[in-house]
Amino acid sequence: MLPGLRDPSNRVSRxxxxxxxxxxxxxxxxxxxxxxxxxxxxxxxxxxxxALALTVAxxxxxxxxxxxxxxxxxxxxxxxxxxxxxxxxxxVHWRIAPISRIQTIDSHRWxxxxxxxxxxxxxxxxxxxxxxxxxxxxxxxxxxxxxxxxAATGQVPGDAT
Amino acid sequence: xxxxxDGPQAGWQWLSPRSLIVRPVTxxxxxxxxxxxxxxxxxxxxxxxxxxFGFAAVAVVTSIVRWCTTRYxxxxxxxxxxxxxxxxxVLSVPRDRIRSVDLSAHVVYRVLGLRKxxxxxxxxxxxxxxxxxxxxxxxxxxxxLRAMLLVGPAGPSVAGAAGAAGIPxxxxxxxxxxxxxxxxxxxxxxxxxxxLVIVGVVIGxxxxxxxxxxxxxxxxxxxxxxxxxxxxxxxxxxxxxxxLVLLACLVLxxxxxxxxxxxxxxxxxxxxxxxxxxxxxxxxxxTTIDTRRLRGAELSEPLLLRAAGGARCLAITTGLRVGRxxxxxxxxxxxxxxxxxxxxxxxxxxxxxxxxxxxxxVRHGAAARGRRYFRAVGTVLVLVAVLVAAWSTGHAPAWPWxxxxxxxxxxxxxxxxxxxxxxxxxxxxxxxxxxGSLVRRRSVLSTxxxxxxxxxxxxxxRRQGLVSLAATTAAGRQHYVAHDVPAAVALAVAAAAxxxxxxxxxxx
Numbered sequence: 001m002l003p004g005l006r007d008p009s010n011r012v013s014r015x016x017x018x019x020x021x022x023x024x025x026x027x028x029x030x031x032x033x034x035x036x037x038x039x040x041x042x043x044x045x046x047x048x049x050x051a052l053a054l055t056v057a058x059x060x061x062x063x064x065x066x067x068x069x070x071x072x073x074x075x076x077x078x079x080x081x082x083x084x085x086x087x088x089x090x091x092v093h094w095r096i097a098p099i100s101r102i103q104t105i106d107s108h109r110w111x112x113x114x115x116x117x118x119x120x121x122x123x124x125x126x127x128x129x130x131x132x133x134x135x136x137x138x139x140x141x142x143x144x145x146x147x148x149x150x151a152a153t154g155q156v157p158g159d160a161t
Numbered sequence: 162x163x164x165x166x167d168g169p170q171a172g173w174q175w176l177s178p179r180s181l182i183v184r185p186v187t188x189x190x191x192x193x194x195x196x197x198x199x200x201x202x203x204x205x206x207x208x209x210x211x212x213x214f215g216f217a218a219v220a221v222v223t224s225i226v227r228w229c230t231t232r233y234x235x236x237x238x239x240x241x242x243x244x245x246x247x248x249x250x251v252l253s254v255p256r257d258r259i260r261s262v263d264l265s266a267h268v269v270y271r272v273l274g275l276r277k278x279x280x281x282x283x284x285x286x287x288x289x290x291x292x293x294x295x296x297x298x299x300x301x302x303x304x305x306l307r308a309m310l311l312v313g314p315a316g317p318s319v320a321g322a323a324g325a326a327g328i329p330x331x332x333x334x335x336x337x338x339x340x341x342x343x344x345x346x347x348x349x350x351x352x353x354x355x356x357l358v359i360v361g362v363v364i365g366x367x368x369x370x371x372x373x374x375x376x377x378x379x380x381x382x383x384x385x386x387x388x389x390x391x392x393x394x395x396x397x398x399x400x401x402x403x404x405l406v407l408l409a410c411l412v413l414x415x416x417x418x419x420x421x422x423x424x425x426x427x428x429x430x431x432x433x434x435x436x437x438x439x440x441x442x443x444x445x446x447x448t449t450i451d452t453r454r455l456r457g458a459e460l461s462e463p464l465l466l467r468a469a470g471g472a473r474c475l476a477i478t479t480g481l482r483v484g485r486x487x488x489x490x491x492x493x494x495x496x497x498x499x500x501x502x503x504x505x506x507x508x509x510x511x512x513x514x515x516x517x518x519x520x521x522x523v524r525h526g527a528a529a530r531g532r533r534y535f536r537a538v539g540t541v542l543v544l545v546a547v548l549v550a551a552w553s554t555g556h557a558p559a560w561p562w563x564x565x566x567x568x569x570x571x572x573x574x575x576x577x578x579x580x581x582x583x584x585x586x587x588x589x590x591x592x593x594x595x596x597g598s599l600v601r602r603r604s605v606l607s608t609x610x611x612x613x614x615x616x617x618x619x620x621x622x623r624r625q626g627l628v629s630l631a632a633t634t635a636a637g638r639q640h641y642v643a644h645d646v647p648a649a650v651a652l653a654v655a656a657a658a659x660x661x662x663x664x665x666x667x668x669x
Contacts, residue, residue, distance in 0.1 A: 002618065002628070004652045006668040084666055090620045097613035097633075098662050126479070126635035130613045 001073070001092060008077035008084045016074070016136030019116040020067035028059030076134045078145060080152070083123050083132050095132045101125045105149045107142055121145050173232040173243070179273045180297040184224035186269050188217040233295055235309065240280065242293055252293055254282045260454040260479055262307045266297075267444040276303035276447075280310065311435050311449055340495055340506045342426035342440075349497035350419035351412045352465035353473075359418040360411060423496040428506060436476075436510060438494060454479045456610030456636040457591070458494065458507040460518060462601045472503035476510070477606060477637035492637065507605065513591060517605050522584025522595055528625040529645035530580040535621075537576035541568045585630075585643040587654050592632055594643045604641045608658040610634045616651065630655060 001007070032055055039048035070089040077084045083102070085095050104124045113119060119142035120135040137145065192214065231244040240259070242252040261281035270276060280293040298306065391399065424442035431437050436455070439447040457477035466472065474495035495506045504518035511517075548562035578598040586593040592611065595603040615631040622628060622645065630651040631642040643651065656663040 002616070002648055002652070004649055004668055005616075006666055008666075079665060081665070082662055092618045092623070094616040095613065096662060096666065098659075101612040125612050125633065127612055127633040127639045129615070129631065129640035130633035132613075 001086070002094070005094065008075040008086055010076050012071070012074045012076070012134075012136035013118060013138040013141070014071075015116045015118060015138065017067045017071050019113060019118055019136065020070055021063050022116070023112060024063035024066055025059070028055075028063060031055060031059065074136060076137075078148065083134075083149070085132055085134055087133070087135070095130075097123060097125050097130055097132045099149070099152050101130075102149065102153045105146060105153065107146050119143075121149070123149060172236075173234045173241075176228055176231055176233075176295060177275055177297060177299045177302065178228075179275055179299065181225060181228050182273060183269050183275065183297065185217075185221050187267075188220060190269070192217060231295075235306075240293065240310070242295070254280070254293060256310065258282050259310050260451055262310055262449045263446065264303050264307060264449075265444070265446040270297055271443075271445065274300050276300050278303050278306060307449055311451055336429055336431045338427060338429050339436075339509055340426075340428040340498075340502065342423055342496070343498075346471075346496070346498045347416055347419055349466055349469060349471040350415045352469055352471065353415070353463050353497055355415055355418050355422075357411065357415075359414045363414060419496065426496060428494060428510075436494075440496070450476060450478055452510075454636070455510070456634055457604060457606035458511055458518075459602055459604040459637065460500075460503055460507060462500070462603075464599050464601075466497055467601055470500050471497050472500045473497050474503040474507050475637070477604065477610070477634070479610075479634075479636040511591075511605060511607075513589070513605065517586075517588060517591060517593055518603065520586075522586045522593060523650070525580075525583050525585075525627075525643075525645050526647055528627055528647070529583055530576075532621070532625070532627070532645055533576040533580045533583070534573065537572040537579070538569060541565070541572040544568070583644060585646065585654065587657055592641070592654070592658050594632075594641050596642065596644055604637075606632060606634060606636075606641050610636055611659055614655050614659075614663070615640065616655075618648070632658070 032052070035048070035052060035055060039045075039052065042048070066089055073086060073089050073092055075086045078099075081099055083095075083097050083099065085093075087093050087095075102123045103126055105121065106124075107119055107121050109119050113136075117139055118135075119137055119139045120133060121137065121142055122131055122133050124131045134142075134145070226246050227244070230246045230249070231242070233243070234241040235256075237256075239253050239255050244250060244252075259280055259282055263279035263281065264276040265279065266276050275297040276299075277297045278295040280295075282293060295303075295306075297303075391402070394402065421442045421444070423440050425445075426440040427438070429437050429439075434452050436450045436452055437447060438450070439445065455476060455478050459475040459477055460472045461475060462472045473493065476492045476494045478492060494510060495503050504515050507518050508515040545562055545565050545568075548557065548565055551557035552559050552562050575598055582595055582597055582601045584595045587608075590608050592606045592608055593603065594606075595601065611632045611634055613633040615633060617629045617631070618627070626648050627645045628648045628651045629642055629644050630646055631640045632655075633640045643654070646654070652663070652667060656667060
């Protein structure tokens with residue numbers, strides 16, 4: 001992706017593709033429902049049919065392309081010294097945070113993620129701009145990572161600023 | 162409820178009893194307009210004034226309860242603050258976490274010889290109820306407390322945190338004055354937004370006063386005549402006169418605001434490892450910063466201030482986030498002043514060559530310049546296109562799009578200036594970045610203070626081989642960004658600034 005910067009070594013769980021697809025589809029359906037509601041309210045002219053058809057096409061394309069593209073971009077790696085992630089799809093973000101400066105490790109399991117057996121891990125540093133999120137991990141990996149990071153950060157004294 | 166802290170040896174201390182008087186006196190002053198209205202005009206239209214008295218009474222009772230239930234204690238390692246009547250709460254903070262001590266006082270406090278003490282600990286200063294403030298102590302007590310917390314035995318030092326190594330050069334043997342307000346600096350006052358804010362405040366409290374006293378302004382003779390005269394002017398003249406009056410008000414009020422906020426401004430280094438900023442004409446504020454927490458400095462130049470050769474200087478300190486308003490949340494090291502003075506202060510405080518604050522930076526190249534123009538001019542062209550489309554379909558007259566063409570050269574000028582500002586540099590363990598046009602900011606950040614990197618590449622940036630490189634830090638604005646740097650340069654900078662962190666992830 002970026003010549004000179006190597007890829008983080010691990011991909012996220014393959015199930016994340018399903019989760020992102022479901023979320024994209026759900027968002028698209030909400031948008032469609034809103035459009036239909038307005039269309040019914042205003043008499044359902046020809047313009048609305050075209051708008052609805054375009055929306056369906058756009059949502060379908062988004063739900064098909066985005067998750068697969070995102071799966072190719074999202075990668076993570078935890079070494080003895082640092083947490084390194086790459087996220088995004090059209091725009092790409094790389095984040096690097098040293099383990100020695102991590103203050104808290106936590107894990108959220110949203111309802112949607114739990115349906116797909118997924119979990120995420122967030123490592124916060126003393127900088128308000130510095131949290132590193134690893135999303136779309138399978139649960140076993142997330143638990144192992146949580147233990148590993150908690151143990152690693154516990155060994156560093158000081159207030160990590 | 163933490164009974165263990167209540168031992169006989171505990172040494173809990175009370176706030177100054179004089180602080181009980183503060184609240185009634187302040188409320189009395191605040192209610193003065195209402196009293197005047199009642200006494201002289203005898204009017205009792207509306208029940209607003211009675212509500213005012215009711216609230217004041219409640220506030221006075223609350224302040225008494227607060228005084229009775231608040232106590233603090235300082236031990237070798239920690240500072241404790243206990244407060245609350247029904248929900249008692251004990252805050253405790255390790256003394257080595259204390260980054261700053263802020264003594265402030267408005268007029269009533271000063272008359273009573275009191276100071277409000279705010280202890281900055283970095284963590285929860287933002288959250289109400291979590292901040293460690295003592296309201297209020299007698300001045301000698303407050304000063305003794307400050308001296309003990311920041312200069313005295315600091316308890317166990319922060320091992321392991323690389324930044325704790327401190328900034329060499331900021332250490333001075335005895336009290337040393339680094340900067341002092343020169344009256345000539347008042348000329349910079351109208352060139353910042355502070356004036357506008359003050360105009361807003363004055364208008365707000367003015368209408369409140371008029372509302373409370375029920376004075377009909379137009380019934381006052383001179384005002385009445387002025388309004389009549391204004392009505393007879395031509396519309397063009399009205400606009401011109403109105404603008405002139407507004408401008409004059411802005412200038413006067415911003416000068417008044419500058420004097421009120423920054424009179425007696427002094428930046429001193431009262432001993433080793435501490436910086437003290439004191440300022441204020443009526444309300445005073447003294448901020449003391451532990452230089453071990455200092456991670457850098459920022460020169461900020463709003464467009465007009467920059468045109469006049471002025472700049473502000475802010476500290477980049479852990480525990481003091483850059484706030485809004487003229488005081489920037491206590492991180493201000495120098496109010497608007499000549500640029501040379503601002504760079505000099507920043508250089509002295511950080512112990513770096515002044516050249517870091519004035520010298521040339523690495524430019525980001527033609528692609529970055531192209532992006533500045535694309536974004537500024539492109540946005541304006543979209544606007545023009547929309548207006549043209551509206552005109553050609555008969556939805557709008559022609560003058561909107563014709564006049565919007567004026568924006569094109571303005572946008573081009575903005576883009577050119579934005580590119581001129583863009584730059585970065587890494588020298589001697591300091592990362593220097595500069596960005597912005599309407600407010601140009603040059604920050605000098607210690608690489609010891611960098612606690613991570615964020616690299617961002619948008620679709621357009623990818624096609625041009627650019628990235629935005631952000632160094633995250635626990636201090637100041639929390640992250641400092643070099644925008645639109647060629648990717649290879651960005652990686653080289655990040656690798657050179659924090660070699661241990663970046664090297665494993667670089668492709669050899």
